[in-house]
Amino acid sequence: MAEEDTARHRARMQRKKAVIEERIARASLERGVFLLHTGSGKGKSSAAFGVLARALGHGMNAVVVQFVKSRSDTGEEAFFRRHPAVRWYVMGEGFTWETQDPARDAAAARAAWETARAALTDPGVALVILDELTYAFKYHWLDLEEALAVFRARPFHQHLIVTGRAAPAALVEAADTVTEMGLVKHAFQAGVKAMPGIEW
Template sequence: MEIESPPVDRDTPRPTGERRGLVIVHTGHGKGKSTAAFGLALRAHGRGKAVKVYQFMKVPSARFGEHRLFEQLGIPIEGLGDGFSWKSRDLEQSAALAREGWERARATLQAGTHFLVVLDEIMYPLRYGWLPLAPVLEALRTRPPHVHVVLTGRNAPQELIDLADTVTEMALVKHHFQAGVPAQRGIED
């Protein structure tokens, strides 16, 4: 590792624009997309802001670690799906759940009562064709200007990347699955 000196002068100009709601995309094949979105949800909630989390692939009865904590903290989190496609018994039902869930999420975006709305794992129903992209883009464009939105999942469509204010691609460098280590509660859930 090469040691470097810490910066002593600001090397970026100060922003001059107005504060507004942002569209933030966390994508890529690396771990941490949902975790980063949940971190933003916690940060906003810690500031007394209204937050709503929708998870497009989790079942409504899910009790993963984030559900337990968010419930304790009073952050509403809602599973909209029936699990990942390889767990689904009926992909038509999975698609219908995604569309129904999108309508709930869209209504929340348009209502403007939440500072931050997380659309976790929404890239999957978009990629599978369960949700058309155009209405999602339209809802993001027409939401009230103070509403921030975070969208997560692998392979974000270019149109969404173009619309977003901030896009972070999580890159896979190394993963314990590659060494045969299975998922572990408290790390993957």
């Protein structure tokens, strides 16, 4: 790189550093944050479980409640369930096209919500992950406003992650950080079956 280019680059990075440091200095509030992972792409739950690993590394206690998923042979559950600081609940009945029983799905969602509500009122739980919760609002198994009230009333330092497609606008508005996973391509579209360690 020419000396002139190096000087320009250094000046640009110094300006950027000053802007970022000023933003960091302004962010002084410490409280629990609400993260929402939504969108049609793969990785919403995987991202949440990555945060779970990070939280455990900081000595936090966590609760995971899975709303739609019913299988208990996933790699993430096998790994995290062994950790003494994690309580893991698989409470779904399976995908709606498999169950074909809306009353059964709704009952399972309500039972999962009661487990989630207990975690969301427990000051000893630092992180709550509600995996695939958005479907409970899409199919009207749960009342969104009631859930949002519980989210707002949770312990001040408790973090919350909600995952699932088609998050309703009010959920997006309530979250502190929203990430929308976009699908560009997926191996399944090319006929590749779900592989252990990648899909489950």
